[in-house]
Amino acid sequence: MATVGKDATSLGTTAPTMSPDLIMQVPEGVPAREMSYQEAIREALREEMLRDERVFLIGEDIGVHGGAFGVTRTLFDQFGPERVRNTPISENTIAGAATGAALVGMRPVAEIMFVDFSGLAMDQIANQAAKLRLMTGGQCKVPWVIRMPQGGGAGKSTAAQHSQSLEVWYAHIPGLKVVHPSTPYDAKGLLKAAIRDDNPVIFLEHKFLYAFRGLVPEEDYVLPLSQCDIKREGEDVTVVALGYMVWHAMAAAQTLADEGISVEVVDVRTVSPLDEETIGRSARKTGRVVLVAEACRSYGPTGEWGMVVMEQAFDYLQAPVVRVTGRNSPIPFADSLENGVWPDTDDVVNAIRRVME
Amino acid sequence: MATVGKDATSLGTTAPTMSPDLIMQVPEGVPAREMSYQEAIREALREEMLRDERVFLIGEDIGVHGGAFGVTRTLFDQFGPERVRNTPISENTIAGAATGAALVGMRPVAEIMFVDFSGLAMDQIANQAAKLRLMTGGQCKVPWVIRMPQGGGAGKSTAAQHSQSLEVWYAHIPGLKVVHPSTPYDAKGLLKAAIRDDNPVIFLEHKFLYAFRGLVPEEDYVLPLSQCDIKREGEDVTVVALGYMVWHAMAAAQTLADEGISVEVVDVRTVSPLDEETIGRSARKTGRVVLVAEACRSYGPTGEWGMVVMEQAFDYLQAPVVRVTGRNSPIPFADSLENGVWPDTDDVVNAIRRVME
Amino acid sequence: MEVSRDTLLEMYRRMVRIREFELAAMDLFKRGQVKGAVHPYIGQEASGVGVCMALRKDDLIAGTHRSHGHNIAKGADPKKMMAEILGKETGYCKGRGGSMHIAAFETGSLGALAVVGSGIPIAVGAALGFKMKGEDRVAVPFTGDGGSNTGNWHEGLNMASIWDLPVVFVLENNRYAVSTNIRYSAKIEDLSIRAQAYGIPGVRVDGFDVLAVYEAAVEAVERARRGEGPTLLVTEAYRFEGHYAGEPEVYRDRAEVQEYRKKDPIPRFRKYLIKEEKASQSELDDVDAEIRQEMADAVKFAQESPQPDPATAMDYIYA
Amino acid sequence: MEVSRDTLLEMYRRMVRIREFELAAMDLFKRGQVKGAVHPYIGQEASGVGVCMALRKDDLIAGTHRSHGHNIAKGADPKKMMAEILGKETGYCKGRGGSMHIAAFETGSLGALAVVGSGIPIAVGAALGFKMKGEDRVAVPFTGDGGSNTGNWHEGLNMASIWDLPVVFVLENNRYAVSTNIRYSAKIEDLSIRAQAYGIPGVRVDGFDVLAVYEAAVEAVERARRGEGPTLLVTEAYRFEGHYAGEPEVYRDRAEVQEYRKKDPIPRFRKYLIKEEKASQSELDDVDAEIRQEMADAVKFAQESPQPDPATAMDYIYA
Numbered sequence A, B: 001m002a003t004v005g006k007d008a009t010s011l012g013t014t015a016p017t018m019s020p021d022l023i024m025q026v027p028e029g030v031p032a033r034e035m036s037y038q039e040a041i042r043e044a045l046r047e048e049m050l051r052d053e054r055v056f057l058i059g060e061d062i063g064v065h066g067g068a069f070g071v072t073r074t075l076f077d078q079f080g081p082e083r084v085r086n087t088p089i090s091e092n093t094i095a096g097a098a099t100g101a102a103l104v105g106m107r108p109v110a111e112i113m114f115v116d117f118s119g120l121a122m123d124q125i126a127n128q129a130a131k132l133r134l135m136t137g138g139q140c141k142v143p144w145v146i147r148m149p150q151g152g153g154a155g156k157s158t159a160a161q162h163s164q165s166l167e168v169w170y171a172h173i174p175g176l177k178v179v180h181p182s183t184p185y186d187a188k189g190l191l192k193a194a195i196r197d198d199n200p201v202i203f204l205e206h207k208f209l210y211a212f213r214g215l216v217p218e219e220d221y222v223l224p225l226s227q228c229d230i231k232r233e234g235e236d237v238t239v240v241a242l243g244y245m246v247w248h249a250m251a252a253a254q255t256l257a258d259e260g261i262s263v264e265v266v267d268v269r270t271v272s273p274l275d276e277e278t279i280g281r282s283a284r285k286t287g288r289v290v291l292v293a294e295a296c297r298s299y300g301p302t303g304e305w306g307m308v309v310m311e312q313a314f315d316y317l318q319a320p321v322v323r324v325t326g327r328n329s330p331i332p333f334a335d336s337l338e339n340g341v342w343p344d345t346d347d348v349v350n351a352i353r354r355v356m357e
Numbered sequence C, D: 001m002e003v004s005r006d007t008l009l010e011m012y013r014r015m016v017r018i019r020e021f022e023l024a025a026m027d028l029f030k031r032g033q034v035k036g037a038v039h040p041y042i043g044q045e046a047s048g049v050g051v052c053m054a055l056r057k058d059d060l061i062a063g064t065h066r067s068h069g070h071n072i073a074k075g076a077d078p079k080k081m082m083a084e085i086l087g088k089e090t091g092y093c094k095g096r097g098g099s100m101h102i103a104a105f106e107t108g109s110l111g112a113l114a115v116v117g118s119g120i121p122i123a124v125g126a127a128l129g130f131k132m133k134g135e136d137r138v139a140v141p142f143t144g145d146g147g148s149n150t151g152n153w154h155e156g157l158n159m160a161s162i163w164d165l166p167v168v169f170v171l172e173n174n175r176y177a178v179s180t181n182i183r184y185s186a187k188i189e190d191l192s193i194r195a196q197a198y199g200i201p202g203v204r205v206d207g208f209d210v211l212a213v214y215e216a217a218v219e220a221v222e223r224a225r226r227g228e229g230p231t232l233l234v235t236e237a238y239r240f241e242g243h244y245a246g247e248p249e250v251y252r253d254r255a256e257v258q259e260y261r262k263k264d265p266i267p268r269f270r271k272y273l274i275k276e277e278k279a280s281q282s283e284l285d286d287v288d289a290e291i292r293q294e295m296a297d298a299v300k301f302a303q304e305s306p307q308p309d310p311a312t313a314m315d316y317i318y319a
Ligand SMILES: Cc1ncc(C[n+]2csc(CCOP(=O)(O)OP(=O)(O)O)c2C)c(N)n1
Pocket: A060, A089, A091, A113, A117, A120, C065, C066, C114, C115, C116, C117, C143, C144, C145, C146, C147, C148, C174, C176, C177, C178, C243
């Protein structure tokens, strides 16, 4: 069972209940260490800052405080206040400053403390950074990363303004890439790739996953920002999932394996641009598809994925695609109401059973 | 053929090329007048302001200037600067002020000059107004309307920061209602309903439709904010469309009628909450579905609609659902590039032929 | 300014009530009974109470993530507040809001909005509503030093200024925004200067002195009520606790905290009341005891109250 | 301040070039050849030119919807600009940007951003980049009076001030934001006062006097280059034309416009040059003629250039 690391979030953490063995990504024999998702992110930042002096961090309370979730802890001591740069509370200007710095050759990695606050930065992200390259006819590029924690689960009960999953806001905007890793391995490899990418990348981190642990290779590696990742191969049904939901999908797959149902789990991982190929291929193979996302159901990511399945695999489908999603509700505070707001393993199991009928 | 009214937009207008006869909504015998979409909106505002003194308008340059598109023209003269209230350039505060005024019993109708600028107001719309009712356990309600023109076509060539269709940003947020009418009749009836509704309503107006004319009843009427509207009944194929795209769908339907293809056109009209019933019923009837939206394809509205078809009508589908959407690109300025950015009638015709194969 | 004995005692009572509420909340948090975050107002009681005692019940405040104190200062019932932070159906927000979002419309608190600065535009809109309806009510958004750097703040003060809206913008300068000292995040020491950008009065008072705050607030509120427009009121304060309960405070010296704790507004006011013979030691002891009992009752009430029924999950999303 | 004859003549040349460019653009617009909107800079030439002549080529400006003038002032080529506003592949942005989005990185213009205020954070970030890289370059975002009411403006000035970033914030007060007079949208007459909110210098100059603007800009730029931080430079100006070409201007009297037109910066500067014997009437006439020819060439170049190839529609979305 996973243990909660010292880097549990500042806002309190409920111990993860998933076993890290559910997802093993480092091949046997490759030197690796176990670390948390949060440590993996921190390591990616550290390594990229060492590798490239143009990389710097900018955001609220990321300095000595180490950020609201402690992700940047120790980096301030190592790199100092210029490269781990605290800002006033000014989300739009953090994003815009990242764009400006990127335009003159820097490689900013900005942090917006919660994705919920990114509504304040929407103009700079979606109207300026995403469009500058096209608007200027290719005269410039905007190589930044904006890191934003999202999702429920930082000790839970963070209520309506600190718990949302908003990947769709950004995935709908051409010019942006949107990434949301589910494991320490992916988090490190994708973040390093995002920092080296020449485009503005929205890098969403899942708050509840920060304390999740897993193996990460010792050597330098990057992962492509263009591929869904098959986390588990299977024959009977495809589960397409994102972020923390990948863990529920994996747990559901394990549960159902005992019943002889072979589940393939596709981790979307890069929300946009979407790897339609991989989703399509898996759907054609199994003919049965479940989509799982934590975001609110309506106009959430599962719509797009479902439509892609429709386009790529309609003739192969043996049952309607089923989705398992967050409730269409602002997130309530009380446990009794919050509990039902997000999907869990049982919900995924039930959905799989439904498409198997 | 439609003529361009005097209320053509301030930013220039290309003459509409669609015949108003494509959509006739007023039953024979009901007293009605022909007016433009823009006049219909203005009339709705005027009538509601006369009916209820709590209704007032707030936004940039809506006073003597009449707004960027002239929608509020003459209202300033009639109602004065208190009730047609010009603001500084402060989108987030316009939205927030609407919320505050609504909380103390007013009925604000705010205008954000272009939906593109609403990224600046996202926090107040999506994090505050949409959630206040739930967050306060029902202690309050936020009865406002925010009007925002969207879409391409105001003289076209308004480029990347003045041409977007962003209904999905808002439709994904529970607590908001999102409306986007396609005709003068709908615009008037839906806007009046939105103003009388006790929830925050995002009322999207299509810039290119402002000059479109059609019949509007003389008597007071409202339309429900909960229903898709069947603009044309048909047997062979369902086209689900939104906003200006409804006209392309109607034109396509007319073209194909000559070939003996009977097209049903479902105007989504209220984007959220979505009337899944009507879409499902039509899809089950025809078994073939085309989805048409002007917004960018990826994570746009067609994903959600397609998934709803999947959920409601899978067993009835005789072909994969096809979508016709805006290109996944920031909107370019030059005609030669802009022309292909949005769907037109031919695209809809071709898509219908495809699902009919 | 002549302040009645009743008012003085009510000030004392509310300050102590805030303090005891926060201590009880932090205690519950430590014992794992409060989920989410608790942002204690301890040390800033004079600011919230000084301001809210200058208000009528039908005046409105807009709060922040740190608004237990503002709510109590405005007259909210600790029972319903405690129930709210425990996520109970009997809470002000029926358990939907929690610590960061306590709204109590019945006592004129239109909500605590946890996105920094977001209460400003809403309060400006409420004031606009008052003005349009011809009501002489006043809207009071609270923000912190950190909040005064947000775009919302600028837009809101500007909009209120041009329409002479009845708003008192209270900027509680407790010197930190999470870990960020205001000396770092603003180039000026006296934040009340910012009022000049909007042609409105900017007033700066000792936020540990409830009477100083009260006097300044009364003046600003009267000005607003007379239709003369908004005021920026900066209360110079300090938060004695971490940003939230349990926060490690790596960004400041204990010595600095100790120094500020000497300014504790409650003992200071207590001394004043006794010295000026407004109340005796034992009267005040009685108040303290009474409020401690009130808080014990509130905790018990909250603990014994039921959580919301999951069947009501879809309530209150749409009106 | 001693200004060389070459500089003076270059100022004149750029002011005339802006004027002629705008007249040509408006003419093309009237003839239906420019789609989208054209926001003429006519009347404000002294502001843009005074500022940009104080800059080095490698300094950066960030523009607005009304930035033909800023680009030309910074040295952009009218040919490529005219081609851009006609949506041609030979334009600065290969026809993707159009009038509202002309960027010319080769001459230090990082783009015209049509969301009011949005250039501010970007310029602040560019200045941060300069500082971190140890370059002594300066970033200059232009905004209007209307722009100074946006949240971006406040956040950006604050952030630049705390880090002493090399930014000169130019606020071109042409008195209107579309139809909204700045006397309505701000309570203060002297917008340079707003600098005090950030502890930085606020300077106000006659925006019809290119030398006054230039002197103030040189000082602000030098200060920035020395690492002493940002300045707010307010140029008091007026736009002689409507908000955009063809805009009806129902919100102001023709008499007001006529009054301001008397201050036209170009004849004024012309007179100055002649009076001070920096240039003769005929030299300046030659400049005028030369630029009119340049503009005729630019129009021809633009008209004859091809539109972008539709096959390239998906270029430049991702790098
Ligand atoms: C827009 C936004 N950015 C960041 C945060 C995270 N956050 C919560 S409280 C806080 C500090 C607020 O400081 P201040 O305004 O001084 O209030 P105080 O906490 O001192 O009462 C921050 C950054 C937030 N809630 N909203």
